[in-house]
Amino acid sequence: MQKKTKKKEIPSAYIFCASLEKVASHTSAACRVLQLLLRIRAVQVSTIGAIKRAAWFAQTNAFNMFLLHVLGNAEVFSASNVIERANRNLGRMIGGPRIMFGDVAVEGGFQSGVPCTSRDCLWPKSKNGKVYVPVVVSKKFSSRETEAIRCALDSFHSKTCVRFMKRSSERDYIDITPKEGCWSYIGRTTGRQELSLQRGACLHRPTIQHELLHALGFHHEHSRSDRDNHVHVLYRNIMPGAEGQFQKVRTNNQVSPYDYSSVMHYGRADFSRNGEPTIIPVHDGSIPIGRATQMSLSDVLRVNRLYCQ
Numbered sequence: 215m216q217k218k219t220k221k222k223e224i225p226s227a228y229i230f231c232a233s234l235e236k237v238a239s240h241t242s243a244a245c246r247v248l249q250l251l252l253r254i255r256a257v258q259v260s261t262i263g264a265i266k267r268a269a270w271f272a273q274t275n276a277f278n279m280f281l282l283h284v285l286g287n288a289e290v291f292s293a294s295n296v297i298e299r300a301n302r303n304l305g306r307m308i309g310g311p312r313i314m315f316g317d318v319a320v321e322g323g324f325q326s327g328v329p330c331t332s333r334d335c336l337w338p339k340s341k342n343g344k345v346y347v348p349v350v351v352s353k354k355f356s357s358r359e360t361e362a363i364r365c366a367l368d369s370f371h372s373k374t375c376v377r378f379m380k381r382s383s384e385r386d387y388i389d390i391t392p393k394e395g396c397w398s399y400i401g402r403t404t405g406r407q408e409l410s411l412q413r414g415a416c417l418h419r420p421t422i423q424h425e426l427l428h429a430l431g432f433h434h435e436h437s438r439s440d441r442d443n444h445v446h447v448l449y450r451n452i453m454p455g456a457e458g459q460f461q462k463v464r465t466n467n468q469v470s471p472y473d474y475s476s477v478m479h480y481g482r483a484d485f486s487r488n489g490e491p492t493i494i495p496v497h498d499g500s501i502p503i504g505r506a507t508q509m510s511l512s513d514v515l516r517v518n519r520l521y522c523q
């Protein structure tokens with residue numbers, strides 16, 4: 215039996231990268247690095263089996279760690295991409311809270327899916343005008359991860375009246391803990407409320423800011439009550455069972471314009487069943503969405519309007 219010549223079977227890095235892109239929806243920057251690596255080590259990924267293994271790898275959180283290691287810069291990951299990858303299997307989570315809208319924890323079933331529509335779920339304002347939010351950061355995080363969380367917490371301090379502070383004995387507080395996936399409750403739920411940042415998956419500033427904004431009471435930008443004026447949701451491309459992620463919510467928009475660059479906006483192909491867009495801007499389909507690597511001006515404006523005025 216004639217032995218096949220492996221060199222002829224080597225797929226181009228571009229094909230490999232395209233297959234990964236379809237599966238993982240990762241950034242073009244990450245893709246370019248992968249292409250470079252694959253050119254250098256093409257022989258090792260020259261078989262179809264390797265392609266399949268790589269596609270599987272792209273769906274794992276180890277892939278996040280790999281990309282972070284290669285790129286050395288967490289900021290290339292938008293909150294949208296990171297959350298979508300980290301929470302891919304959250305439906306199978308046992309013993310945790312119910313997760314809706316991709317990364318929103320709810321208690322008591324789907325009827326609770328429109329939380330924080332009253333002031334009861336806001337964090338109280340002190341007499342000096344600051345809003346102190348007690349926080350506990352789990353000791354399970356490494357020092358580097360703890361520092362990343364601290365940076366994200368501090369990013370609110372310079373731009374808003376919100377002050378995340380170490381909890382002493384306050385009744386209501388956020389417990390930042392490394393559970394499975396990136397998720398948070400919406401607003402203050404009273405007592406201890408968890409905010410999960412999975413190690414090796416969610417410890418990026420925009421993702422942490424995203425979950426903290428949920429904990430302050432904010433919902434996804436594409437779930438806004440007026441979203442249909444700004445984006446089309448393409449239900450035919452949404453993976454079965456994920457339709458609820460695109461449900462509209464009766465939000466208080468703080469008289470702020472719809473913001474495609476919000477760190478609370480999901481990406482064009484998030485929760486896609488076929489790699490095709492699930493959400494596109496109404497007036498100009500080419501506008502980038504879900505690519506925020508930090509809180510936008512509107513995100514900050516909304517925090518200030520809700521808490522600081």
Ligand SMILES: [Zn+2]
Nearest residue numbers: 317318424434
């Ligand atoms: Zn979210």
